[in-house]
Amino acid sequence: MFKTILFDIDGVLLSEERYFDATALTVYELIYSSNYLGLKPELFASQPSEEQIRKIRSLVFDNDHVLHFMKSRGINANWDMVYLAFSYQLILLLEPLAKTHKDVIKNFLHGNISLKDLQTLGQLVKSLDINAEPDFPAFIHDFKKGNATKQALMTYLNDIVKDKIGLSTSQFSRNSSLWRICEKAFQEWYLGDEKFIQDEGIQPVQAGKPGFLSSEIPIVEPAHLQRLFQSLKDKGIKLGIGTGRPDIETIEPLASIGVLEYFNRSCISTATDVLKAEEEHPERSPLAKPQPFTYIAALLGKKCSDPDVLNHPLPIENGRDILIVGDSVADYYASQSMGCTFAAVLTGLSGQAARSEFEALRTDYILNNVMELLNIV
Known part of the structure; x- marks a missing residue:
């Protein structure tokens, strides 16, 4: 488990x-x-x-x-x-x-x-x-x-x-x-x-852009995602997010589809956190994926300082008890650095065509979509 x-x-x-x-x-x-x-x-x-x-x-x-x-x-x-x-x-x-x-x-x-x-x-x-x-x-x-x-x-x-x-x-x-x-x-x-x-907090260089944030598209029906996360929480599994999106582009869409409530906000790590850490510790930059910083920060939570995250021993003790779910090789590389289990989902840019790539990498699991997590936990 x-x-x-x-x-x-x-x-x-x-x-x-x-x-x-x-x-x-x-x-x-x-x-x-x-x-x-x-x-x-x-x-x-x-x-x-x-x-x-x-x-x-x-x-x-x-x-x-x-x-x-x-x-x-x-x-x-x-x-x-x-x-x-x-x-x-x-x-x-x-x-x-x-x-x-x-x-x-x-x-x-x-x-x-x-x-x-x-x-x-x-x-x-x-x-x-x-x-x-x-x-x-x-x-x-x-x-x-x-x-x-x-x-x-x-x-x-x-x-x-x-x-x-x-x-x-x-x-x-x-x-x-x-x-x-x-x-x-x-x-x-x-x-x-x-x-x-x-x-x-600044004016845009080019005004007049309506933005894409309001037209986000969930990959599976929100009701199904809610059922998934509730099931995982009922099993006592801790849930976290490690994303290349900044804060606003993470929190607002997840709230709009009704799944934000399933996550402890302390365990949501975003590009905003990465940029802050890079600015304060330029000698450790870059920290974005495929570097493991985002996922380590999500695992440890906001109570941990950036130096604690940066200096956390790798591979993580009992790392195989941690499952990282991503669609890209960047997520895979981060999971390998941490010594964690990795599940690749085939709902990213390449779709089913990514299967052979993940097979070549010998990822632990390959799922057609995130709902298939229910088959492996």
Whole structure:
């Protein structure tokens, strides 16, 4: 009998589709909007139609091939996906510029990139009449040249700079100012104006976005989820959540489908907790999945300080009594670091196609959906 079950949210309890839509829209905005690079401001709209959203996602992620690749390499957070996809296109843009403006590019790569820096770079590109069409499918080709996985994919961008431009840089990492720009831009899309201001305490760079938070889609019927969690609690199993979502995007949807009450709030660990820990302990960054911090924090609860979580001995004593339920290899890697049992659910981006991947990893359990937990506890 498991004593504790820790759940991911996206691809397990709630659909990831709107998250991926927002991710694609953010990359598209960073490239085309005049608030950022501004390569073609006329292509940007803050309230795209559903048809436009479908086209943009298909374009930016090459019919989701890029998404599948990122997930297969252990990237789970949408903020990281935005950063990787946009930074790669930025490097492709810098490559032809470096031939005539190498000092400008060198300065750009060695400073803290700001919104103003992006706008200035975009203006330079347009003034030189350089072909600035993004090459979205090339992402997989260049990243396949290396074996980087997890957060190392972000520092691998520095290797791509060296290969394409011939400059050494350490600009690209999860601790960069550009990563923060990407994070905030994504939050604008997902939260919408009102909740962004409420959550971030600042005005959005681009107003007018309605947000996707109000259109969350549960993977199974809420009544079925309620029955599942009640059954698990009746068996005396402690329930927790370890998610790459920030607080507001975790609490509100779970409350709206009537399952928040089954979880002790102390055992809900989110991206908000991760960012706080990274800011206070930059030497330990990055801490997002596939690092185990999120799940360890959910296991130990809010009573434990970040240093307690960071220094908790691994593998966890009696870790096999803890079941982690996730849809991605990032969740699997985190469970392995902790020495916990892992159940993969096939309701994430890849659906049933992920079965062979999890079989190759020899995961403990593979479930068609989260309701099949009732068969193994």
